[in-house]
Amino acid sequence: MSNPYREIFRAPGAKGFSAAGFFARLPLAMAPIGIVAMLSQTHGEYWLAGAVSATFALTNAVISPQISRLVDRMGQSAILIPTTIVSVIAFAALIVAANQNWPAWTLFLSALFAAVMPSIPAMLRARWTEIFRDRPELNTAFAFESSADELVYIAGASLSVGLAVSLFPEAGMIISTAFMAVGTLAFLLQRSTEPKISPVEIGGPQRSAIWLRPVQIITLALIFVGSTFATAEVSAVAITKQLGQPEAASLVIGVYAVGSFVLGLILGAINPKMALQRQLLIAVSVLALAALPLLAATTSVALLAFAVFVSGIAISPIFITAFGLIERRVPESMLTEGVTWVMTGIGIGMALGAFVSGWVVDNFGPGNGFWVSIVASLSAVVIVALGQRSLSGERASSSAAPLAQPAE
Numbered sequence: 001m002s003n004p005y006r007e008i009f010r011a012p013g014a015k016g017f018s019a020a021g022f023f024a025r026l027p028l029a030m031a032p033i034g035i036v037a038m039l040s041q042t043h044g045e046y047w048l049a050g051a052v053s054a055t056f057a058l059t060n061a062v063i064s065p066q067i068s069r070l071v072d073r074m075g076q077s078a079i080l081i082p083t084t085i086v087s088v089i090a091f092a093a094l095i096v097a098a099n100q101n102w103p104a105w106t107l108f109l110s111a112l113f114a115a116v117m118p119s120i121p122a123m124l125r126a127r128w129t130e131i132f133r134d135r136p137e138l139n140t141a142f143a144f145e146s147s148a149d150e151l152v153y154i155a156g157a158s159l160s161v162g163l164a165v166s167l168f169p170e171a172g173m174i175i176s177t178a179f180m181a182v183g184t185l186a187f188l189l190q191r192s193t194e195p196k197i198s199p200v201e202i203g204g205p206q207r208s209a210i211w212l213r214p215v216q217i218i219t220l221a222l223i224f225v226g227s228t229f230a231t232a233e234v235s236a237v238a239i240t241k242q243l244g245q246p247e248a249a250s251l252v253i254g255v256y257a258v259g260s261f262v263l264g265l266i267l268g269a270i271n272p273k274m275a276l277q278r279q280l281l282i283a284v285s286v287l288a289l290a291a292l293p294l295l296a297a298t299t300s301v302a303l304l305a306f307a308v309f310v311s312g313i314a315i316s317p318i319f320i321t322a323f324g325l326i327e328r329r330v331p332e333s334m335l336t337e338g339v340t341w342v343m344t345g346i347g348i349g350m351a352l353g354a355f356v357s358g359w360v361v362d363n364f365g366p367g368n369g370f371w372v373s374i375v376a377s378l379s380a381v382v383i384v385a386l387g388q389r390s391l392s393g394e395r396a397s398s399s400a401a402p403l404a405q406p407a408e
Contacts, residue, residue, distance in 0.1 A: 004140040005265075011131045013193040018124065020190060022148060024183030025120035028343075029156025030176035031091070032057050032350050033233045033253070036358075037164035038173050039107065040237070042098045050234065050358030052094075052107045057351030059115035061344040067118050068340035069208065076123055076194050083116045084184045090114035091177040095170045117180065120187065121149060122339040125323060129335055130195040139324060146319035147264035153256070153315075157233060162250035195336075209338040214329040217387035218322050219345035221284065224383070225318055226349020227376035228291065231357040231369055232256055232308055238366035239298050248301045255305050256312040264316025276328070277391035280321040281384045287314040288377035291370070298367035311373070325391055349376070 009015050032053045039049035071079045090113035097106040128141035160172035209215050236252040290311040297307030322342055330338035353376065357369040384391075 004137070005144055008128075008132070008137050008141050008144065013190055014128075014131065017127055017187060017190040017193045018148075020183055020186035021120055021124045022152065022183070023179050024187045025124075025149075025152055026156045026159075026183065027117065027176045027180040028120070029153045030160040030172060030179070031114070031117075032230065032354065033157045033237075034160035034164065034172035034176050035094070035111065036234060036354060037161050037237065038095075038098050038169045041164065041169040042101070046234070046238065046358040046362050047355075048104065048107075050354040052111050053230075054351035054355040055108050056111035056115050057347045057354070059112050060117060061347040061351065063116055064119045064347070065208070065210065065337055065340045065344055067116065068122050068336045071118075071123070071126075072334060072336045073197065075197050076126075077188050077191070080118050080123070080184060080188055083118050084180065087114050087117040088177055088181045090116075091173065091180075095173050095177070098173075099170055118184075119340045119343045120184070121145065121343055122336050123187070125327075125339050126195050126336045127193045129327065129332075131193065133332070138327065142323050142327065143264060143267055143320050146316050146323060147261050149319055150261040150264055150316045153229075155254075157256075158250040158254035161233075161237065161253055162247075165247050165249065209330055209334040210341050212330060212338070213390045214325060214387075215338055215341050217383060217390055218280075218325060219341045221280075221380045221383040221387070222318075222322060222342055222345035223349040223352070224376040224380040225284065225287065225315070226346035227353030227356070228287065228311075228349075228373045229315075229346070230350040230353030231372040231376070232294075232311065234354055234357045234361060235294075235366060235369035235373075236304065236308065238361045238369065239304055240301060242366050243301060245301050248305075252301065252305045252308055255309045258309060258312075260312045260314065260316040263313055264320060267317055267320055275392065276321045276325050277384075277388050280318065280325065280391070281381070281388065283314045283317040283321060284377065284380045284384050287311075287318065288374070288381050290314060291373045291377045294370035294373060295367070298370075329391070 009018070035053040035056060036049040039052055040046055043049065067079060067083055090110050094107060094110035094114060097110055125142065125145055128145065129138060132138040132141055160176060163171035163175060210219070233253055237246070237249045240246050240249040240252060290313060293307045294311055297303045323339060326338045326342055327335065353372060357372045360372060361369045
């Protein structure tokens with residue numbers, strides 16, 4: 001039996017852009033929790049750390065789709081170079097502001113400019129689509145990317161917290177910024193696989209992908225899914241600190257996505273035949289059920305790590321089905337923007353989750369932060385369940401970009 005993952009990497013240039021993209025997107029996981037870990041230590045207030053992290057994530061959520069829309073029109077190299085430069089400079093300013101105890105407004109301003117960081121996962125998926133458009137290998141490539149996102153989450157969030165706790169508060173953010181600068185440069189040097197600009201984008205204006213009903217449904221659902229990420233991160237940092245083992249936070253955050261990573265690879269290899277919208281509903285339902293044991297897992301690091309591990313098993317399947325639906329429902333000329341809106345939903349959710357769970361931890365204790373995960377995951381179930389009809393429709397036209405799709 002052939003290995004489907006080996007097959008997709010036989011495509012010319014696939015190994016190069018994928019390897020570079022792995023390092024370029026590490027800051028997606030490292031920066032939000034890195035800001036929390038850095039500022040909670042330098043300033044001693046979780047609400048401030050969560051608010052600055054939320055400023056970065058929410059601003060990135062607003063700007064990133066617009067950057068990707070420009071990429072669809074002008075190409076990856078033309079847009080990623082200036083945006084990455086601005087983001088790297090802003091992250092450097094944020095690190096210095098935290099280290100030198102500059103006024104709080106400098107933290108927010110730096111986070112604001114750092115948020116022009118482009119969505120590398122969207123750029124990667126656009127390259128895979130350019131290679132395997134309308135071929136079955138594309139689903140395997142998307143499954144690989146979803147599992148790679150999980151690996152980035154495992155390595156990035158754990159590394160960021162571990163460096164900040166074991167070395168010095170700014171260590172995670174310094175490494176994160178370096179990964180973004182070097183990784184993005186290496187990614188852009190892979191010119192042979194850069195998607196060509198479609199004549200549709202050159203010919204005139206078109207409506208944004210966010211006006212498509214499937215994009216709206218999936219983005220809204222993943223706002224709540226993203227909230228569960230940040231809640232797990234903030235709560236893990238707070239609970240391990242309360243238990244007198246702050247260094248264990250990186251371990252707890254790391255195991256959060258291990259099961260999801262493995263399950264994602266398996267799903268990509270077997271390629272289930274069930275309709276994607278139904279797979280998505282099952283995945284978010286599992287996420288909601290698996291969040292319940294978190295409330296009883298605050299008495300020891302081992303119990304916390306196990307509960308967090310179980311709660312994360314549905315994440316990769318959610319990603320795989322969500323991005324698969326976007327590829328099937330969004331016009332080809334709007335794919336990068338469509339994928340970025342989904343990433344935006346995750347970013348918004350992480351921002352809101354970090355802020356709300358930080359407030360809950362400060363006011364009601366570390367263990368109660370997990371209530372945010374339960375409410376958020378149940379909300380995702382309701383949204384996906386109500387959106388089943390729209391998610392089962394045909395691919396939209398880029399010129400019309402209708403708000404709703406007919407059911408099959």
